[in-house]
Amino acid sequence: MREVVVLSGKGGTGKTSIVGSFAALAQSKVLADCDVDAADLHLLLNPASKEENEFWSGQVALIDEEKCTKCGICQDVCRFHAIRDFKVDPVSCEGCGFCYNVCPDDAVMMKDCLSGHWFISETRYGPLVHARLGIAEENSGKLVALVRQNARHIAEQRGLTYIITDGPPGIGCPVISSLSGSNLALLVTEPTLSGIHDLERVLGVCHHFGVPALVCVNKYDINEDNTRQIERYCAEQGIEVVSKIPLDNVVTEALVRGMPVVEYSQNGVSREIERLWETISKRLGS
Amino acid sequence: MILTVASGKGGTGKTLVATSLALSLKDKSTIQLIDCDVEEPNAHVFLKPVFTERESVCVPVPSVDEEMLVFPELCHGCGACSYLCPEDAITEVGKEVGVVETGHADGIQFAHGKLNVGEAMAPPVIRRVKEYINHEGTVIIDVSPGTSCPVVESIRGSDYCILVTEPTPFGLNDLILAVEVLRKLDIPCGVVLNRTGVGDNKVEKYCQKEEIPILLTIPLDTRIAGYYSRGISLVEGIPQWRGRFLDLYNKVKNMAGSRVGQ
Numbered sequence: 015m016r017e018v019v020v021l022s023g024k025g026g027t028g029k030t031s032i033v034g035s036f037a038a039l040a041q042s043k044v045l046a047d048c049d050v051d052a053a054d055l056h057l058l059l060n061p062a063s064k065e066e067n068e069f070w071s072g073q074v075a076l077i078d079e080e081k082c083t084k085c086g087i088c089q090d091v092c093r094f095h096a097i098r099d100f101k102v103d104p105v106s107c108e109g110c111g112f113c114y115n116v117c118p119d120d121a122v123m124m125k126d127c128l129s130g131h132w133f134i135s136e137t138r139y140g141p142l143v144h145a146r147l148g149i150a151e152e153n154s155g156k157l158v159a160l161v162r163q164n165a166r167h168i169a170e171q172r173g174l175t176y177i178i179t180d181g182p183p184g185i186g187c188p189v190i191s192s193l194s195g196s197n198l199a200l201l202v203t204e205p206t207l208s209g210i211h212d213l214e215r216v217l218g219v220c221h222h223f224g225v226p227a228l229v230c231v232n233k234y235d236i237n238e239d240n241t242r243q244i245e246r247y248c249a250e251q252g253i254e255v256v257s258k259i260p261l262d263n264v265v266t267e268a269l270v271r272g273m274p275v276v277e278y279s280q281n282g283v284s285r286e287i288e289r290l291w292e293t294i295s296k297r298l299g300s
Numbered sequence: 301m302i303l304t305v306a307s308g309k310g311g312t313g314k315t316l317v318a319t320s321l322a323l324s325l326k327d328k329s330t331i332q333l334i335d336c337d338v339e340e341p342n343a344h345v346f347l348k349p350v351f352t353e354r355e356s357v358c359v360p361v362p363s364v365d366e367e368m369l370v371f372p373e374l375c376h377g378c379g380a381c382s383y384l385c386p387e388d389a390i391t392e393v394g395k396e397v398g399v400v401e402t403g404h405a406d407g408i409q410f411a412h413g414k415l416n417v418g419e420a421m422a423p424p425v426i427r428r429v430k431e432y433i434n435h436e437g438t439v440i441i442d443v444s445p446g447t448s449c450p451v452v453e454s455i456r457g458s459d460y461c462i463l464v465t466e467p468t469p470f471g472l473n474d475l476i477l478a479v480e481v482l483r484k485l486d487i488p489c490g491v492v493l494n495r496t497g498v499g500d501n502k503v504e505k506y507c508q509k510e511e512i513p514i515l516l517t518i519p520l521d522t523r524i525a526g527y528y529s530r531g532i533s534l535v536e537g538i539p540q541w542r543g544r545f546l547d548l549y550n551k552v553k554n555m556a557g558s559r560v561g562q
Contacts, residue, residue, distance in 0.1 A: 052309055057469045236525050267498070270500050
């Protein structure tokens with residue numbers, strides 16, 4: 015069982031379109047959508063027969079007005095400024111329980127939070143594990159860990175070779191949770207100064223957690239000078255640029271039809287993504 | 301007025317809108333741009349600010365006298381353990397999780413936060429960079445993609461939120477999530493639709509049904525993409541856009557203003 019996670023740093027570089035195509039190309043795999051606060055992979059894979067599970071994580075404080083003597087200790091100790099006028103703002107509350115532990119009148123209760131849902135679905139490309147973080151909820155990293163854990167479990171149970179993970183943008187908590195312990199990271203970037211800046215940071219995260227990385231430059235022909243700059247930078251870092259995908263509106267057309275682009279079109283973009291998956295699967299081994 | 305630019309989906313053009321708006325307004329009033337996308341800040345790529353100050357952002361993490369393992373990466377810095385320890389065996393030490401840099405860019409006050417590579421928690425850096433908000437003028441806040449804690453931390457306290465999206469199923473799905481966040485926070489919002497010309501019309505239908513105004517549309521145009529790729533903002537590349545961003549600002553000002561009763 016080998017896992018590849020697709021990351022980018024910058025959002026909107028094409029992670030999900032590429033993972034959707036990998037879903038159509040790869041044999042013997044489970045798919046995991048780890049962008050739990052804005053999951054989109056299901057829109058390309060049309061999943062059915064969902065197993066829906068609740069994600070309970072963390073707690074929030076609640077003040078019992080009848081017991082509260084308005085002494086103000088809870089407001090003084092809370093470092094998240096979550097208590098104002100002796101009421102807890104559940105969005106600001108980190109659930110640390112400091113207020114609960116110091117209240118002299120036992121007026122603070124800690125309530126468990128329903129922070130989201132996660133699903134095991136079947137698609138015509140194979141099983142998909144995905145999730146939906148509750149609106150404005152915390153603990154996205156834990157939900158990502160749960161999605162990956164279930165994807166691994168399915169791969170073991172069904173004897174599948176690959177786990178293909180669609181990661182979130184950024185470099186913070188859910189990215190670290192998507193990356194750690196993975197066999198390979200594919201970093202999808204674009205030849206813009208923003209894309210290059212963000213690639214450098216996400217590559218730093220891969221180094222930090224010891225996960226080998228490969229780079230794919232999407233829409234490489236938007237600015238070929240910048241593409242060459244990315245190639246030079248990667249060469250200096252000892253990172254291989256394994257694919258350059260041209261800009262083509264067929265990617266958007268396929269998306270509008272809810273299809274992986276490799277199934278929608280046989281043009282240059284599709285052939286390049288096919289070659290990319292071939293490279294990735296060779297690197298992953300089996 | 302505090303004006304936030306957010307999106308749900310990444311790469312829809314938040315930074316393009318935030319920087320173009322700041323550049324269009326800078327001769328008219330006091331403008332501050334705060335980049336709260338501390339994981340991948342990019343506004344400085346377009347505004348090229350001169351930084352005058354740099355401040356380290358530390359989270360207090362426990363240090364225990366005895367031989368006890370502490371995992372500082374997992375610590376949120378609530379302070380409860382040191383306060384509650386019956387033996388007073390725990391002290392707090394600052395651990396750097398990021399930096400805040402401030403300066404100015406051609407008349408625009410500028411501040412951004414940068415999460416250190418390898419650190420997980422963005423909200424402490426976001427909270428710190430927001431302490432630099434100058435309430436005297438117009439503040440434009442650039443936000444990370446998504447709908448979870450970093451986004452909530454950035455948006456909270458804004459008078460209005462501009463949601464930038466694209467006319468695709470991904471753009472629509474993530475717009476709906478972002479609108480839910482804003483409704484939960486009770487902040488009014490409008491939409492900028494970027495890269496129109498490909499895709500479908502479902503974002504427009506959704507906005508109509510939900511009575512969310514479409515404030516501006518930006519067509520898919522390789523010229524715009526070319527300027528963006530070189531770190532040149534839309535209004536500097538194609539100055540005719542300045543007027544459209546001023547219109548956008550006036551619309552937003554009216555909507556936010558009628559709400560806060562200014």
